[in-house]
Amino acid sequence: MNPTLGVCYYPEHWPEEQWAEDAARMVHTGLTWVRIGEFAWARMEPEPGKFTWEWLDRAIEVLGNAGLKVVLGTPTATPPRWMIDKYPDMLAVDAEGRPRKFGSRRHYCFSHLGYREESRRITRLMAERYGKNPHVQAWQTDNEYSCHDTTLSYSDAARTGFQDWLAQKYQSPDALNRAWGNVFWSMDYDDFRQIDLPNLTVTEPNHPHQLAFRRYSSDQVVAFNRAQVDEIRKHSDAPISHNYMGRVTDFDHFKVGADLDIAAWDSYPLGFLLDRIEGDDAFKARFLKQGHPDNQAFHHDLYRAVGRGRWWIMEQQPGPVNWAPYNPAPLPGMCRLWAWEAFAHGAEAVCYFRWRQAPFAQEQMHAGLLRPDSQPAPALAEAAQVAEEVAALGRLEPQKADVALIFDYESDWAWQIQPQGADFGFFRLAFDAYRACRRAGLNVDILPPDAADLSDYAVVLAPGLMTLSDPLRAALAAYKGIALIGPRTDTKTDELSIPDPLGPNIPGLDVSVALTESLPPIVTEPLEGGGEFRHWFEHFEGSAPVLRRTAAGQPAIMGTKHLRTLAGWPCPETFFGLIRDLATEAGLTPMDLPEGLRLRDTASHRFVFNYAPEAQEWQGTTIPAAGVHWQAR
Amino acid sequence: MNPTLGVCYYPEHWPEEQWAEDAARMVHTGLTWVRIGEFAWARMEPEPGKFTWEWLDRAIEVLGNAGLKVVLGTPTATPPRWMIDKYPDMLAVDAEGRPRKFGSRRHYCFSHLGYREESRRITRLMAERYGKNPHVQAWQTDNEYSCHDTTLSYSDAARTGFQDWLAQKYQSPDALNRAWGNVFWSMDYDDFRQIDLPNLTVTEPNHPHQLAFRRYSSDQVVAFNRAQVDEIRKHSDAPISHNYMGRVTDFDHFKVGADLDIAAWDSYPLGFLLDRIEGDDAFKARFLKQGHPDNQAFHHDLYRAVGRGRWWIMEQQPGPVNWAPYNPAPLPGMCRLWAWEAFAHGAEAVCYFRWRQAPFAQEQMHAGLLRPDSQPAPALAEAAQVAEEVAALGRLEPQKADVALIFDYESDWAWQIQPQGADFGFFRLAFDAYRACRRAGLNVDILPPDAADLSDYAVVLAPGLMTLSDPLRAALAAYKGIALIGPRTDTKTDELSIPDPLGPNIPGLDVSVALTESLPPIVTEPLEGGGEFRHWFEHFEGSAPVLRRTAAGQPAIMGTKHLRTLAGWPCPETFFGLIRDLATEAGLTPMDLPEGLRLRDTASHRFVFNYAPEAQEWQGTTIPAAGVHWQAR
Amino acid sequence: MNPTLGVCYYPEHWPEEQWAEDAARMVHTGLTWVRIGEFAWARMEPEPGKFTWEWLDRAIEVLGNAGLKVVLGTPTATPPRWMIDKYPDMLAVDAEGRPRKFGSRRHYCFSHLGYREESRRITRLMAERYGKNPHVQAWQTDNEYSCHDTTLSYSDAARTGFQDWLAQKYQSPDALNRAWGNVFWSMDYDDFRQIDLPNLTVTEPNHPHQLAFRRYSSDQVVAFNRAQVDEIRKHSDAPISHNYMGRVTDFDHFKVGADLDIAAWDSYPLGFLLDRIEGDDAFKARFLKQGHPDNQAFHHDLYRAVGRGRWWIMEQQPGPVNWAPYNPAPLPGMCRLWAWEAFAHGAEAVCYFRWRQAPFAQEQMHAGLLRPDSQPAPALAEAAQVAEEVAALGRLEPQKADVALIFDYESDWAWQIQPQGADFGFFRLAFDAYRACRRAGLNVDILPPDAADLSDYAVVLAPGLMTLSDPLRAALAAYKGIALIGPRTDTKTDELSIPDPLGPNIPGLDVSVALTESLPPIVTEPLEGGGEFRHWFEHFEGSAPVLRRTAAGQPAIMGTKHLRTLAGWPCPETFFGLIRDLATEAGLTPMDLPEGLRLRDTASHRFVFNYAPEAQEWQGTTIPAAGVHWQAR
Ligand SMILES: [Zn+2]
Ligand SMILES: [Zn+2]
Ligand SMILES: [Zn+2]
Structure with missing residues (x-):
């Protein structure tokens, strides 16, 4: 695969006279792709049924003739104002019961069938018009599903849709009552129409009620996206993508991804560091202008899984952004480093967002490759x-990793619904496992929760997976490498209840969780021989060998050579030690990389990335701050 | 009195085949009581007017025949879903104006008269059916009034009820205007129907307006409860209880208690430590698995007062719970210690919550005496x-304490309405006084605010009592022991205004509060000779002797031998010193117990409890961590 | 000018028998002014059209006959309850969409034209009745516009008014779409009636949309106030004032002030210190009972500008208040110091709030000059x-300052709308500049953003002024002293967009902001030779000389002898150093005053104020804690 670069562009924001020069500069910069169209509905259809495609025709022509390949976005994230007159009830409703008004973007409820048809209609019209256009070489559906907390809506449309979804799934209210344990507080229903959305209840609503609503809501994103994909496929052979948001887990990215050809994600390392990732002040000060050394790689590996191997960065931070609590500039070199790291993880393309900084509207303080006055940023x-x-290096072929990490959106919902302890959850646990592997210099493949074949991996990690799919359960039972699961793995049924017998229930692993403790940050559970658990500690029973104990003598890890389970949440240092020992035992050769130095192997090369703000040594080579080094393997 | 044990049980959650075995195990464990029924309305009356009492008949029979005494709960905390169809406006409304929806529990407004009648109806039917059943040996009304912030409701029903209550109390709008000082900001009313509930005003509503709404709301809980009590008494001679929540002050527990035979409370020491009690990190880490060493005792003494001597623990934490910010497991021994401490304070019964951990619904992570798989927890x-x-020790007779502490729900409301300083209030002040006594090894009786006879006590404490009742004022004036009042005691009228002359106005105590300061945590008011006030400092005037001064020379305590008043809020160390000196002066022999060691005397025994996580010495006896020791007096 | 004292008084709160004695005591205290009437609408017009002026006639007579001058307030901040029956939709609506109910004060929406007419009507009636009354020597309109966050209202009346205001301003939806850059996210409008208020959108609304609403809302305050002023002027020659709130920037005080004769402000130094001013714990503990040493002076200078030279303190804190997070008592002497500091800054009058502490209603814990029992506080x-x-000192004539600081309400709105970094904004930046001047012992004049003549000042400061007015731009270009602007000065258009060419665009200053960084508190941008920027850092370009660099070598200050601009936000120590150097260069003689010591010059005297809690030396004179010293210049 030959990696390519691209950029996001908004011809509708600029005088038409400027397009050709912009296109020429893009080509001169070495860019291949230009994404357009995704916020332009009001300029495509300024009045219902009145179309002004001509400017878009010309824009595609100008860009294409300059030598660029167009990624054409459907504009459904920004329905025009007239749409609200047509469907006043299409606005999403927040958890407080307030409609989320027009005036920014993503002002629609995924459950509103009228709007879903409008979305299908505009997509069909675009596909009909541009599906065979030779310059349109890829598609993007909508834009950043779930951004601004838009997956969950408490609208009338959502309530009705949820009730119908429940009726389809459970067939009778009694079956639902039994499945949810509604007897608990006289919460039984006689009719599906009685079942309200799980917001604004006196205390927390029943956990399976909440989980069902999370599943329903995720399914609406899948259905909304599929409607667009169906229309595009009728008229175009170009691959279809969507640009996901990192750290967003409100819908199942794997399920949306199943309908797409390419998974793309929008990578904003600096904004995420301050806004969405745990870390103490010293850590955040040190990586303020580089981003978290593991966050981008984690998402690269995640979206490689979501895209079944094909993935892009659709939006790459090019300078300060406007939306984080604070918005510093990247260290010189980082805009190069981030692109190379993506390619090393298998990205087909990296598109910077955006070509020119817009001098107006909400994102005017968001940098581009050009300044607002068209000077180079x-x-x-x-x-x-x-x-x-990239041109000099040539093809980069992916390399299967040694370590697999299972990532599961439903487990993230389950932890959110039933955290049992404040301030931690599935994502953070999975990321802690990933970070331990990165420090050990290991390449990781992320796998979906229905992974059925683990045999290619020396080590498999499945922390926090509340429920196991049948294929994964079978694969773990049959696994011949070293799998580490827990805490909390396989401890709940599909309806978020406690199984009988108590979990985990994987053939060959006689361990069960007799009692669960969650711990505040002010205490830890020390381990024998050093190290500690934090946040979470399970009391284990069973006949499986105890592989490690707590300082107080309770089991900390139990299991077999091939399958073992953690009783607690290891602190980062402890997690690293566990992974290093496990990897060694599995025949790998783990390292202990300094915090800012990270590796990634392709089939032909080893890449070394220096996220630190100062130069670091790597096997005799000095890598400058924000530097990238590669060598043939 | 012979202390007894019991457990909370939900036959409707389990197959009927399991009941007999469960009952036998309860008896074998030594339990006397089994509480049932309080969340089962949907299973008693699945459709309006269609009853299915038979399962409950059989459950009572099975439990009773096994030798257990049944506490039967009315199920009114969980009205079935069909009730909402019948009375859509019965839902409580939160302070933001949003109805609090069906889907959990306590989804009713105390002011809704339609629901109040439904509550009376189901209670009457239960009383008729089970009032003479020999196995039903006690009753519980509803469940945990006020839990999930359910006393205050801003519904239409509440507004109408409040207006009628005001009309009854004030008779004319002019009288109300005068009583509330509505002239202040042109807040006068011409008609009671103009008076809205005191939420969502531009800035804070008038203080007597708020206080009236607190009193009205408390009265609705009393009326709701009384309707049930009236029905039960017509058909049953068994004692009636309600299970109060600790640290909940939203309604007057004394007034509800006046209609009951037994005051019960639900004791969750670990959850309360993290969620609802002040303390620094080191303190909370040290007592994480034992609970606050004084919190349980405080509530034991409080509910002994509410129950006029008869009190129970209706729900005793048996392991990790599900609802606190973090949920650790109790230290081994604590589930014994907590029960013994309750008995030492006079509890008739301690019932663990619950028999078997439910594997489903909201509380599935809440431990029971059995695990979900029926194995012993x-x-x-x-x-x-x-x-x-308990069987070995035999009868335990209560012992009147040497120290009395006055506790007043209305003062707590008054502090909340008019805190004058962030982050402190009446409850915390009263608890600080209590803790000082506990450290001094003193037994305390808590008295209601209309206590008329203090003569049996050597020391009386009445901090923070904004308003004094006539009997208490007279009792304090006539008191011959040593009474310590203040800060803020007797400084307001019954309508939360400043009296003229300035308070306190107790015959024989010539002190008045000329000026009040509230202090942020960053400063203190040091006392002459050491110690300090925090939070609160009053400038005193008057002819009473100055018994202590601040370092700056202002009065810190003024008064007579028998009645003295504090100008500020002593820090814990200072409060202890004051209590120790006072007790000594009153002829008592105070100690200085270490933080984790606590005492309680009955008529025949002295009990010593070690809340510390390590063994401690007590007069030559080593008491292990979480240990209990008793000796004849 | 001969400074005078006064007091706020509420005859309607007290028995008529008490008025004469109160008046006599005021006169005896040396007070000249008594403000009355501003909350008494319900007592002036208890029913619609039924008036009870007689008590007010008598009150004015009693006060006037005692020798006092009356400031008569219009009562429009407290419309009576019957007004809500007449105009149920007159209540303001908060940003969450909830009407802000009757029950306290300021319960009206500035956009409601029905209420605006009622406000005009009651003002006209008062002006007709009292306009020629010889005792009424000044007027106050309403009370504390914007207090309790009441400038912005999201009511139907506001939406309609906003749409009309937009139509008037932009004339066509297309013009508005272009001005706002609505193309950005398909936010175009076809009709002004489609434009909603900018609340409850999915993510932030367009910045010019927000700015337009801020301007519209400010204009409504101006119009509301002007309606009252117009009525009063028809019948009275007495000067008209309004009592502004410090640190409130929600409307343009200069524009309201343009219709008034006197700008008054309400000064509560202790409440503001804890509630509304940045400062660490040690600083706040040190000045807890004195207030921030620069906050009062800043507002004195600001309102001197708003009043075009004529300004008062209409409410001066006299002791503990009731509304801050904590409410300590002023250090003895501070109630004198605050008054003298106001006079030194040119106040015509200082009125204490209030005469007698009210024993009832919301402010009963707010001190007065008398206690509730009429004893002296x-x-x-x-x-x-x-x-x-004051009588002994005689006339005090103002002295033009050496330093001018430009203050701009619109820039404050612009920073709020587009902060680009959490926790800082225009007010804080302007106040930091002011504090640096105060530490240097410099007198400061605050100027409005349309200041056209700077020639009288040796130094001009214009930090953070996002947009420059044409007169100010010309004045800066022509300026012959030393002007320091930036960061962020002149970087936006009037529609909150980025100008082309990039700003600043002041003739003679070839600097532009190529890139902007905002910084979290955990990092700084060190300067060459010491000092540092915090919060904000701009990358400069241009041909202007670099006057100072960062430690990393980037420009920190660029410009000419007469006009230079800051690339970042200097820390307090750095800001002081810059101001000191600038002042020296400009021929002034800056000092370095200790934190608690502050100066102010009049034409004839130098005043020295000791805010510290201990005595300090000033040029051989010992000034006690809370002391004031003055000497002829
Ligand atoms: Zn072409
Ligand atoms: Zn029987
Ligand atoms: Zn007269």
């Missing part, structure tokens, strides 16, 4: 450098 | 041990 | 002392 030269380097 | 053996020890 | 003697001292 710092990232432009870095993009050009990457383009040259 | 750690607390089962501790309960059995207590049962054996 | 500590401030009474201090007021009397000031009165004597």
